Amino acid sequence: MPYCVYVIENTRGRRYIGCSDNVQHRLTEHDSGVSTWTRGKGPWRLVWIHANLSLSDARKLENLLKRQGRGLGFYKITGLPRPG
Numbered sequence: 790m791p792y793c794v795y796v797i798e799n800t801r802g803r804r805y806i807g808c809s810d811n812v813q814h815r816l817t818e819h820d821s822g823v824s825t826w827t828r829g830k831g832p833w834r835l836v837w838i839h840a841n842l843s844l845s846d847a848r849k850l851e852n853l854l855k856r857q858g859r860g861l862g863f864y865k866i867t868g869l870p871r872p873g
Contacts (some may be wrong), residue, residue: 790810791810791840791841791842791843792808792809792810792842792843792844792846792847793808793809793810793812793838793839793840793841793842793847794806794807794808794838794839794842794847794850794851794854795807795808795809795812795815795816795835795837795838795839796835796837796838796854796867796869797816797819797827797833797834797835797836798833798834798836799827799830799831799832799833799834800832801830802872803830804836805819805826805827805833806851806854806855807851808844808847808848808850808851812835812838816833816835819831819833820832820833836869837867837868837869853866854866854867
């Protein structure tokens with residue numbers, strides 16, 4: 790089963806990085822308050838996705854992005870514009 794790594798963003802510019810085999814379902818969970826970290830901080834919108842990964846590769850990419858924090862590496866990997 791292919792997995793995706795995704796980045797979602799709320800209206801205040803906060804971002805969340807996750808991994809799922811069903812991103813649309815996961816986005817619904819984030820918006821409905823099922824996910825603890827994103828509860829009450831939405832609405833969320835999908836801003837980046839990398840699809841068709843094995844679970845192992847998806848988790849590695851997710852952890853790599855999370856380790857980048859708000860650093861330049863995150864923006865180089867995702868191609869998202871840097872705020873500011």
